[in-house]
Amino acid sequence: HLTILMLAAGFRTEYVPDAIAATVVPDRLVPYLRQQLRWARSTFRDTALALPLLARLDFYITLDIVGQNLLPLLLGVSILTALAQITLTSELPWPTVLIIASMTMVRCSLAACRARQLRFLAFALHKPISIFLLLPVKVYALCT
Numbered sequence: 001h002l003t004i005l006m007l008a009a010g011f012r013t014e015y016v017p018d019a020i021a022a023t024v025v026p027d028r029l030v031p032y033l034r035q036q037l038r039w040a041r042s043t044f045r046d047t048a049l050a051l052p053l054l055a056r057l058d059f060y061i062t063l064d065i066v067g068q069n070l071l072p073l074l075l076g077v078s079i080l081t082a083l084a085q086i087t088l089t090s091e092l093p094w095p096t097v098l099i100i101a102s103m104t105m106v107r108c109s110l111a112a113c114r115a116r117q118l119r120f121l122a123f124a125l126h127k128p129i130s131i132f133l134l135l136p137v138k139v140y141a142l143c144t
Helices: 004-006 030-058 057-087 094-114 120-143
Strands: none
Touching: 004 030, 030 057, 030 120, 057 094, 057 120, 094 120
């Protein structure tokens, strides 16, 4: 939010790969989901603030802003399509599974390239958490 306000005021921002940040990480599920709900709401709010700025932002930042909002929507549609196929045909929808895996690897690869650190590829392991816990939280955040 602060970055968007600074950009809207005409200031520049810069990626600093060796910056260190500290945060409080919840160690139980319910506080973690509450934190993710707050963050999802602020992401949607900040995206609305950032829309007029997208044309003059760095391509990676624009891609990230669009991705944070569009990818959960596409993931949700993919999951609903997969569930419908499983229900109607009793078959696992391999194309949907491959599309979700591909989207995950593209996003992780972009982050790894941008940060020049291969460890960002490990974020692909986060996808089951994203699908089963965070996607419903994001839907709820968007609705509320």
